[in-house]
Amino acid sequence: MGVVGAFCVSVNREICINAQMPGKCATCAEVCPHGVYALDVETGQMQIQNFNACVGCRICAEFCPANAIRINPAESEYISRYPWTFSAIEEVHHKAQTGEYLLRGFGTQGPTPNFDMITVVPSQIASEAPRDKYREECNMQVIIGEDTCEKPMILKLPFVWPAMSFGALSKEAKLALAIGAAMTGIATNTGEGGLLPEEMWLSRGYADEKRKQKKWEPGGSLVVQWSTGRWGVSAEYVNSGDAVEVKIGQGAKPGMGGHLLGAKVTEAVSEVRGIPVGSDALSPCRYYDVQTMDDMKHMVSFLRDVTEHKFPILFKLGPSRPYADVAACIEAGADAISIDGLVGGTGCSPDLVTQGVGIPTIACIPPAVQALKDYGVYRKVKLIALGGIRNGLDAFKAMAMGADAVGFGSAAEVALGCRVCYACHKGNCPYGITSQKEEFRARLDPVEGGERLANFIRATGEEVKILTMLSGHSSIADLSPEDLRAMDLNTAALTGLKLAGFERPLPMWEDGFVGVSGNGKK
Amino acid sequence: MKTIDAKSKELREVNGALRESLNGGPVEIKNAEDLHGLAAGLNRGEVVVRGSAGDYLGVLNSGGTIRVTKNAGKYVADNMTDGVIIIEGNADYGVGQYCYGGTVVVHGNAGDFTATMNKGATIIVNGDVGDEAGTYMLAGDLVVVGNAGENFANYLIRGDIYIGGEWKSLGHNTKLKSLTKKDIGKLEKYFEAHGLDADPTGFKKIVAASEKPFYH
Structure with missing residues (x-):
């Protein structure tokens, strides 16, 4: 699950320095790691060239001297179009165009058991x-x-x-x-x-x-x-x-x-x-x-x-x-x-x-x-x-x-x-x-x-x-697991922690880790 | 010459005794074929292993001179940064992996994955090398007087590989280059220094086809 196309980028042109004075400010283009913004060197105008590439880090908004940028998540996309979300489509297009798989830094995106x-x-x-x-x-x-x-x-x-x-x-x-x-x-x-x-x-x-x-x-x-x-x-x-x-x-x-x-x-x-x-x-x-x-x-x-x-x-x-x-x-x-x-x-x-x-x-x-x-x-x-x-x-x-x-x-x-x-x-x-x-x-x-x-x-x-x-x-x-309770069945099943309310581990965990996995000693 | 008998001794005891004795001239070690990591991390001195040596001989060597009169196990001179290691017989898998400097000479044959990820050492094998020799080498020289196995010099990044005999197959990202006068001079020097009877003029040289073969 990539984040391509998951955010809406908007620039308030009434306060954007570049919109007022073309050529004067290019901060957003300079700081965006993903090339969302581009400066037209002939006109000096800043444009949102590639809004689909925005990952929602809001570095541009932090650096913008006029505080003119707003980034809003396009959440409904993930509900109404799942599993063919915009990011899933963009990823296929990227591979189809370049023949290369995606590389990236940092860590896993989206919900995982935590x-x-x-x-x-x-x-x-x-x-x-x-x-x-x-x-x-x-x-x-x-x-x-x-x-x-x-x-x-x-x-x-x-x-x-x-x-x-x-x-x-x-x-x-x-x-x-x-x-x-x-x-x-x-x-x-x-x-x-x-x-x-x-x-x-x-x-x-x-x-x-x-x-x-x-x-x-x-x-x-x-x-x-x-x-x-x-x-x-x-x-x-x-x-x-x-x-x-x-x-x-x-x-x-x-x-x-x-x-x-x-x-x-x-x-x-x-x-x-x-x-x-x-x-x-x-x-x-x-x-x-x-x-x-x-x-x-x-x-x-x-x-x-x-x-x-x-x-x-x-x-x-x-x-x-x-x-x-x-x-x-x-x-x-x-x-x-x-x-x-x-x-x-x-x-x-x-x-x-x-x-x-x-x-x-x-x-x-x-x-x-x-x-x-x-x-x-x-x-x-x-x-x-x-x-x-x-x-x-x-x-x-x-x-x-x-x-x-x-x-x-x-x-x-x-x-x-x-x-x-x-x-x-x-x-x-x-x-x-x-x-x-x-x-x-x-x-x-x-x-x-x-x-x-x-x-x-x-x-x-x-x-x-x-x-x-x-x-x-x-x-x-x-400290011990007795100091914790799982609040849902998934977490109780993954960890063997006692389930809140039930006050015991799930039945499959009754014999501990060995009973669940066959590994280990009782 | 001081002699250490390594028979049924632990690594710590033998290497400890060795380090203590180094200042007093060359040290001889015998019955060391079951010790793995013998003469690890030496920064000086001269060691003669009488007979065969186990695995990881001279690992992290940073200046010692080590000679083995018979064969050596796996991973000879692993991660060496300086010094000289000479094996008079054969050496097993992975001679001279991850080395930054120094010289390894194997008078007999060397196993698979010789000189893998070499980053600057000189590794000379008078006999044959196994498969995958010179894999992902980043700098330094690998000189094979005999023949090489499959996938020779696979994914070579930088550094020079010289071979006197034939290879079964050549790895990815390789290209052949003719020997320059400088190459021949270098090889002659190596052969002379280590008493090897080889003629560099018939050698082939392999270098990397691209410096960045994975991501563009």
Whole structure:
């Protein structure tokens, strides 16, 4: 389901600067990532050239100096013409004309099963009494690799920035994430595009390489990703962080590798990745240097060896067969496992893969938890839920379902100013988040961005704390599915949560996950 | 020369002992065929593996010199950035994958997917290579003195591939180019440096047909 043709663009010509003075203003044409507006160079007049291409991000409306633009969703289209909506028709036309499938950035569009039909159960008189957020403490810390590593990774709040590469993101956005992590004591992640040297000190809270004085307390952590394209990876690289993450897959395009189109492979990106300028950096879908599960175990063992057993080894999974995949990560020797759900985002992916491939996040967590329990490592090997988590409410629900921490990828971009225009792959991000172009990047200040991100994390941390304490807990490690109820049958069926009103799980879930799927132990 | 007997030892113990001994001259390791990841991440020193080596020999090598007197397992020199790895016998699947720099020389034959995603290393095979050698290479040299299997140089992006013998089939995005004087000089230097008896004048050179074969 694309968004082509889903919005009505209107310009109030009475206040539009260009309509009054042709040639005077071309802001909308400059900022629109999809070419909706065009300036006629002969007459100087601005025209809505391609209103069908509007995706409703409203960047033009935000930038318009005269506030003359209104974007309204053409909702009735989706009711009256479904399934042959305008966007479905336009997509067929695009393929018929070009012979090419659609690519896009960001994440899944349209409704998919999500956290919204889950509600939080507060404490009253019968259960453990609520804790007082204003007068009592709440333990929010997560430690990864406590029993297995010489230098476990400590998250002051149960949040991470998931892997987003330099290349997919601008340098400024990467540095903002590192600063935001330092200000809040969480972890940032290099992604698979290599390491920017500044990430090393900024993420730990230091303003410069010498690391004499800490600028941002409490200082955060840096996860370096080990992936299938191995961009910019060396022995020095794997020793630059506080943890190494082995990427198996991601929610936006599980079963495929990273896509970075040549348009974004600038001089600087090519240097960090060690690849030619302008080449498409297409990561393989699997490791060329792993053919068997034993190979994977050996990979973990040499990564531990090269990092001298200091740092945790994390795994990142796309949403496929969560029980079996998490079990395999445990067998391979993971200290923490991230599982990214269907709606997890990306810088670039074939549209149909982002849209139609993978299991929703809410259905990934219960099987993942079951696998951890069956191996006797629940709460020891940490589970990090990713994919469509937007706020403290989503985060709390994921953690009550059994995750130890959550990641904010798309939400981090939005916190930096993104308005979700789905054009991350084009390199024209007007906020400088996913663009490599100087003029756009100049709009994003890493310290200001870091502050916005830190504000978002602090507020979200408080939200999680409110919910943890009102449900009678003083530590996030004590959350459980008993703190949640599903509000509809679908959500109860997908998650095994008790159905509100019914106060039990659906009958098929009575024996737990094993009764439903045949996987796992009772 | 200091000798480490790796028999029934764990990787951590052997690599730990190896790193400690590197400053005192070359180190010999024996009975290492069951260890995977031997001599990982070395940044200096000289190692001789007496006999055969297991998988992932010299992974992440960033400056060490490693010689194996017999055969090596899968993924020799995986993700190497600098240094030299010499296999006097044969090497299995995936020699020199993901390398950014350094040199790998296999005196015997090398398996499938040799030099996959090479990003700058020099990989020389005196014998034959299996199928899919040079897949998605982005920079560096692959030199095959013998023959190659199916889908040779598949989806080559950049870098140069030289071959003395024949291939069973050539991969996508490849084109043949004649050797320049510079190419011949380079190959002569490689052969001389590693004591290989080969004549570069009969070699063929394969380069990428397009630098952007996927998305336009």
